[in-house]
Amino acid sequence: MKTKLFSLMIALALAGCAEMPSATKNASADHGPYPSNYEQVVHDWIAQTFFDPHSIQDLTIAQPAKGWHTGAPILGEKAVYYGWEVIVSVNGKNRLGGYTGLQKYDLLLRDGKIIRETNLTNPGL
Numbered sequence: 001m002k003t004k005l006f007s008l009m010i011a012l013a014l015a016g017c018a019e020m021p022s023a024t025k026n027a028s029a030d031h032g033p034y035p036s037n038y039e040q041v042v043h044d045w046i047a048q049t050f051f052d053p054h055s056i057q058d059l060t061i062a063q064p065a066k067g068w069h070t071g072a073p074i075l076g077e078k079a080v081y082y083g084w085e086v087i088v089s090v091n092g093k094n095r096l097g098g099y100t101g102l103q104k105y106d107l108l109l110r111d112g113k114i115i116r117e118t119n120l121t122n123p124g125l
Contacts, residue, residue, distance in 0.1 A: 021068055021080055029082040031066045032110045038064050038086050045107065045114055046090065055093040058102060062087040069108050069116040083110035087120075 021029065035041065042061050047053045067085030071077030088105045101121075108116040 020070065026066060026068055026082070029066075029068070031082045031084055035064055035084050035086075035109045035112060037112060038084070038109060041109060041112065041114060042086060042088055042107065045117075046092075050090075050092045051095055052093040055099075056090055057099070058089065058091045060089040064109065067106075067108060069106075069118065081108060081110070081116055083108040083115055085109075 039061055046056060046059075050056065064084035064086050067083065069081045069083075071079055071081055073079050086107045086109060088107060089102055090105070091099050091102045094100050103122070104120040106118040106120050107114050
């Protein structure tokens with residue numbers, strides 16, 4: 001039992017050491033087609049994700065740029081996902097009716113869909 005637990009701990013530690021792609025590798029990777037409908041994709045994401053999407057204030061949607069997110073190969077995911085990064089800043093209401101404050105998100109789009117999402121303001125959420 002101790003051997004299995006130790007092996008699992010080593011595997012998890014090594015999984016955290018995933019290598020990030022270099023700028024050259026990112027530039028030459030296949031990111032898929034440019035998401036010309038990125039603003040509509042973001043608005044759809046807001047409608048599905050936020051508690052009160054009609055209360056959104058201070059929405060800023062950056063233009064897409066080639067980017068990547070790391071995956072978790074130990075969980076059967078790819079090591080790296082390539083796509084188009086869109087940085088979104090938004091302030092919306094929570095379940096108590098108060099505004100949460102400006103939140104920043106990194107959305108990775110590929111083939112017209114969001115494939116990865118990171119809350120840059122609160123990375124643990």
